[in-house]
Amino acid sequence: MLVIHRRLPPSPGWQAELELTFDARSKSRLRCFTRSGEEVGLFLERGQPPLADGECLLANDGRIVRVCARAERLLHVTCANAFELTRAAYHLGNRHVALQLGDGWLRLLDDYVLRDMLLQLGATVEPVEAPFQPEHGAYGGGHHHSHAGEAEFSYAPRLHQFGARQ
Numbered sequence: 001m002l003v004i005h006r007r008l009p010p011s012p013g014w015q016a017e018l019e020l021t022f023d024a025r026s027k028s029r030l031r032c033f034t035r036s037g038e039e040v041g042l043f044l045e046r047g048q049p050p051l052a053d054g055e056c057l058l059a060n061d062g063r064i065v066r067v068c069a070r071a072e073r074l075l076h077v078t079c080a081n082a083f084e085l086t087r088a089a090y091h092l093g094n095r096h097v098a099l100q101l102g103d104g105w106l107r108l109l110d111d112y113v114l115r116d117m118l119l120q121l122g123a124t125v126e127p128v129e130a131p132f133q134p135e136h137g138a139y140g141g142g143h144h145h146s147h148a149g150e151a152e153f154s155y156a157p158r159l160h161q162f163g164a165r166q
Contacts, residue, residue, distance in 0.1 A: 073127065
């Protein structure tokens with residue numbers, strides 16, 4: 001089994017490739033297989049952003065492994081104008097939906113309930129098969145809400161230090 005503990009920036013050369021869905025790229029512990037069928041054990045540092053398409057990993061045997069985003073069933077959302085697209089993004093964000101943002105479009109994992117909501121809002125929704133690389137989030141560390149007194153969730157936001165003077 002190929003064992004991987006370290007992430008690397010994209011590299012011009014690699015010896016193996018992992019093709020992973022967004023859900024799989026979001027895990028720090030994973031059993032998967034290279035494109036050639038070799039078994040891989042991922043043991044990455046917890047609390048890091050999801051693996052990005054093109055990112056590389058360093059295997060314990062010294063090989064560089066490139067991460068490829070696997071095509072998934074997505075909803076491609078467009079609207080008549082910027083306001084309507086912003087409104088669609090607001091309603092999806094209010095439901096904590098992972099979104100990929102583009103110039104004049106949004107993409108999310110295929111979900112019939114969300115598709116129906118978007119259609120009711122007047123959006124145009126098209127099914128597509130494509131790699132999914134959603135926004136990671138301004139505060140990092142995945143989705144959680146701060147609960148005072150729970151040390152595991154009590155964190156200072158990475159984007160803003162509210163009340164701090166620079």
